[in-house]
Amino acid sequence: MFTEHVLSLAIWLPIVGGIAVAATGDRRAPLARDLSLVVAIMTFLVTLPLYTGFNPGTHAMQFGEDYAWIEAFRIRYRLGIDGISLLLILLTSFSTVLVIVSAWRVIQVKVSQYLAAFLIMEGLMIGVFCALDGILFYVFWEAMLVPMFIIIGLWGGANRVYAAVKFFLYTFLGSVLMLVALIYLYYQSGSFDILAWHELKLGRIPQILIFLALFTAFAVKVPMWPVHTWLPDAHVEAPTGGSVILAAIMLKMGAYGFLRFSLPITPDASHELAGFMILLSLIAIVYIGFVALVQEDLKKLIAYSSIAHMGFVTLGFFIFNAQGIEGGIIQMISHGFVSGALFLCVGVLYDRMHTRQIRDYGGVANRMPIFASFMMLFALANTGLPGTSGFVGEFLVILGAFQVNVWYAFLAGTTLVFGAAYTLWMYKRVIFGAVANDQVAGLQDIDAREALYLAALAVAVLAMGVWPDPFLNLTHASVEHLLQQVSVSKL
């Protein structure tokens, strides 16, 4: 019973748990906290068997579930995971626990709703990563927007409504075209079975149109240049937990979409438009590198850095070799750890100083040495230092890119300099130096709870950097299969 329904459990446990948390009402915050932590940890434990029971030797979907849902349109409740989705699910359940812990003391208003929104969102996000039915996927994909919209709109900063609406409209408009593509595929294939779509013959023009329709949905989510401008605003206004989930998981949905839909369903269009995708990715890496350099707001800086790092993911996907795609996948996971950690670090500072402006800081290391050490590690991971997870993906993608074109590798490689420049310059201005003002002078170092979630991420970042093989090993069969799919023309 359990092993057959692990995925359903991973989806519905946090959703039902979230509803239960919401039901505790406004008055009993401690209960809401305890309950949500239990639910998040249980969900994480539920997802662990996905790893231990996963067979990395096959590309076939595992832990499958398949039930009729809406018979009239042959929409089914169909779930399953392969090596591409597995890591993302684990990342989701891991990050949610940290987010719940990080909200422990910071959120004091409408505690139960806040925590419930994250738990419900967790279930929906896991749903996105394991749905194998087009409509089921779409439902999770759209439903996920709602809790995030609420999180930004209710617990966000001063300009939260603008940011929330911008976030919602950007991503919603993108998704509408995706729905059109899904319906077209239904009419062509007679079902919403994503795996059947992989095998579906399609002409050149339909492929290109489908690719572009999906592209609008996925590119906005990643976000790719030039549809990235919602992200800095959303991050700046979102509460810490919202930023963490946004950066760690939500951005990955778009990238995941490219692998699950675009590449296998429209291989010819993918090849034809690869140059365009690579161009956008490289612009993201170089252009955003410059923009990140001059940011004065900590969260904006990390948000821009996210866009540049996601540029590596899409670059890796569209150079069509194993190093590129596997590097892209690893980069997604690593970025989940690193950007999540950096947003948590900013949260730690913001909770104490109530400002995100870099110029309000300086000399934090004098008062918060333990925190400074953690943030140093995450900053270095953000610059792609070997030995941290940030290196693995960038390295593999650059290796892959060189095989296609030396200039791709050259432009992607500039991140070595830019990434270091914007990250460490920020670190210097915030953490190093003499104590800048009275507020900094009064800072208290992190407490045990904060140290706990930063340490968990530090371990993840180092483990993946020192020995990425156990992570990469999960993806080989699936990536090989994907490369084979994308290499066979459907024309």
Next chain:
Amino acid sequence: MFGVTMQTIYLLIPLSCLLGAALAGLLGWKIGRRGAHTAAVLGVTLSFGLSAFVVLPDVLAGHHFNGTVYTWAVSGGIPLEIGFLIDPLTALMMTVVTFVSLMVHIYTIGYMHDDPGYQRFFSYIALFTFSMLMLVMANNFLQLFFGWEAVGLVSYLLIGFWFTRESAIYANLKAFLVNRVGDFGFLLGIAAIYHYFGSLDYAAVFAIAPQLLGQTLQVLPGADWSVLTLICILLFVGAMGKSAQVPLHVWLPDSMEGPTPISALIHAATMVTAGVFMVARMSPLYELSETALSVVLVIGAITAFFTGLLGIVQNDIKRVVAYSTLSQLGYMMVALGASAYAVGIFHLMTHAFFKALLFLAAGSVIIALHHEQDMRKMGGLKKYMPITFLTAWVGALALIGFPGFAGFFSKDMIIEAVHHSRIPGSTFAYLAVLLGVFVTAFYTFRMIFLTFHGKPRMDEHTLEHVRESPAVVTVPLVLLAIPSLIVGWFTIEPLLFGRFFADSIKVLPAHAAMAHLGAGYHGLGPLIAHGLQSAPFLLAMSGLGLAYLMYVRYPELPDQVRARFRLVYTVLINKYGFDEFNDKVFAAGARAAGDALWKVGDEKLIDGIAVNGTARAIGWVSAVMRHIQSGYVYHYAFAMILGLFLLLTFFLHR
């Protein structure tokens, strides 16, 4: 022996340093100062002991090792591994690195005695040693890059050790970024190797390399480059960063912002030697590209001569030593470019001893004068600090290549090797290294005379408290002075003319500099005797003599010379304007570009026109549409009828 395999020992050597670093860093608050330095020193002592007395003899007995420790990752069927290559080149590097590091560790106990960051410092220097060991022990490019970046990281942490000082945190960021520029080239070189060789394993790459001769890559339309040349030059860009070659040398003088033991560690044993080691290690590749060798030679020669000149005008004692490091690294590169890899490594080794010695001696002076680094406020210290004084003289004589001292053998061999080289640029390089000898002698003894000789120029109070440093400081000085004097005597024959590097370094018969050296070598005595009547010796002596005249006999002379050669002085004191250029063009340019892309690209074009423009357009359309929603039923009825009429027309006329 005792059931411990050599593999275990290889692992133990770097890991004992890592363990020392971890204990000092993570548990420093608990084990205290004594615990921290005990952990770090014991770790490095173990590394040194095993390197010098177990691994080195074992390698000399002919037992080499090349094997994998673990598979880091596999992608596209190509394994990327962490593994060790233990051969004479590695064993020599391990011994030098751990010995100098051990001296620095011991010295630090005294030097950093009063610093609140004591444990953190020990953690960093042990980590530094670990990184460098991983770098030299690598058997593949992945691990090489790991070590490569790791030493960059630790130098970043160490240069910015006193993180409340604005100058220190400027210098460490600069060091990291400049190194990253080098690493960028290095990483591209590795990507090229991966692409063309299908492996990152040294042995596999070296085996296939000759087959790639003649293969070209179209970099730009119409520009076909030899693949091997491209790879070698990209790798060398990395070496230019780490080994501070012009124009990526700018970080090194600023690295003086770190505590002195670090300067010794960075400049002697770790970090800056990485580039030299790498090129020597890659000799099977560089030998195949004369263009690349020529680049190495010319860049090395430029660095050797022109950065040496900068040392003349510095007043900060540490900076003089720093510029001498730059210049000496140039010498090493020149040797490599002339295909005399063994000589380059030989100079790396002798330099490690006397440069560490000079830095630690400078540090000894600095603490005696309460952290005064300006030589204009020193003078006459020989009376007060005899051990420091004597050992500094040994270091200085070794640095200028006085016959018999360690530096003599290696530097003389470099000059001879370039003399015999036929690579394009070798004539220029020969002149540069020859004139460099004069410059070296002049700035070195300017420093010695200003510091230890003449009249004391510090204030009364400081002078009263000047005394020789404690044993933890002077013992490392003496232990470094001994090899600075004698190490050349018994190493020159096996290293240069024996078979020591036979399996590590490959030289093509066409590049015969080493063979020429061997033919001219008839033993130590004749070499020293010949050295006493050669051009370099005369140049060195005239440099020393000029320094004596200007800084001991006629101390008023320097001011007059400076006034006379105003322009030259201005150029030198501004370091040829590299720093200013980088600040104004690269740093300011990048910020300006960032501002433009952000304010114009993101905010004006994308958000202003595309996003908010769409919103405005929708707003405008809906404003127009609103008029249609009048609320009058007959308006709606009319619209419906109109619609019906249009639809009917459409269907009827289809």
